[in-house]
Amino acid sequence: MMSAVQPFLSGAISKTANLPEETIVEEVEETYIEAWELGLMAVVLYRDNCKVSQPLSSTKDLATQDTTSETETWEAxxxxxxxxCSTLRHRVxxxxxxxSKPKVISPVRSRLPRHRRSRTYAFRVGEAEGYVTVGEYDDGRPGELFAxxxxxxxxxxxxxxxxxxxISLGLQHGVPLETYVRKFTNMRFEPAGMTDDPDLRIASSLVDCIFRRVAID
Structure with a gap:
């Protein structure tokens, strides 16, 4: 383009030819010779990055690239x-x-051994007579009661x-005997009255007599 315009001008054309940074000395020489052959009165050459600072650059600064890459890495x-963290928050x-939900723990039944020790009590409350048999675990805890x-x-x-x-199922599922004694002693209903037990002269009911007798032993 410069060679086409040059014949119509009396002076040189103020135009810079930009060369890449990889340009060698021989290529610069060839550029000047080609400009002379085309009839140019002058030509200005500029090789990329030949100055510390320049307004334009055809390549990115490596430091900028490294900084950008590092920034992208940290962002990722x-x-x-x-x-x-979001996943952990959802899990927490x-x-x-x-x-926070109420937990329902199912009780576990502890059955008595096939061969167990038991004690039988005879009782009389008013005109009613009967027997109470208490079966025990090997450690002496009551596990069944039959009247x-x-x-x-x-x-x-x-x-x-x-x-x-x-009562027997409750004992085998972990209900303490003390709970039954506390709940059933002093209950009042017929038959009630005098007993033949020297430790319990009067009972307010059959249930009262049975559990007071068991509590004593």
């Missing part, structure tokens, strides 16, 4: 850490929700059988 690590929230009263097949006998089964 920060994003990854934030994602992991889920665990806190699980812990037989009146004539087999009567209403009172059936109620006492059902009551005995309920």
């Amino acid at each position: 690590l920060a994003a990854e850490a934030e994602a992991e 929230a889920g665990l806190e929700e699980e812990l 037989k009263v009146s004539k087999q097949g009567s209403t009172s006998a059936g109620v006492m059988d059902a009551f005995s089964i309920a």
Whole structure:
């Protein structure tokens, strides 16, 4: 383009030819010769990065590239850490929700051994007579209680059988004997009155007599 315009001008053209940084001396020489052959009165050459500072550059500064790359790396690590923290927060929230829910612990039944020691007590309350048998674990803890009263097949006998089964299951599921003693002593219903037990002269009910006798032993 410069060679096409030069014949119409009396002076040199103020135009700089930019060369890449990899340009060698021989290529600079060839550029000047080619400009002379094209009839240019002057030519200015500038090789990229030949000065400490320049307004334009065809390549990126390596330091800038390194800084940018390092910044991008840290940003990626920060994003990854934030994602992991978010996941952990969700897990912690889920665990806190699980812990806040009421836990229902199912009791475990501890059955008595096939061969166990037991004690049987005879009692009489008013006109009612009966027997109480208490089966024990090897360590002496009571594990079952059966009461037989009146004539087999009567209403009172059936109620006492059902009551005995309920008490036995409770003992085998961990209910302390002291709890039953505290709840059932001093209950008042018929039959009640004098007993034949020298330690319990008067009972307010069959249940009161049974559990006071068991508590003493």
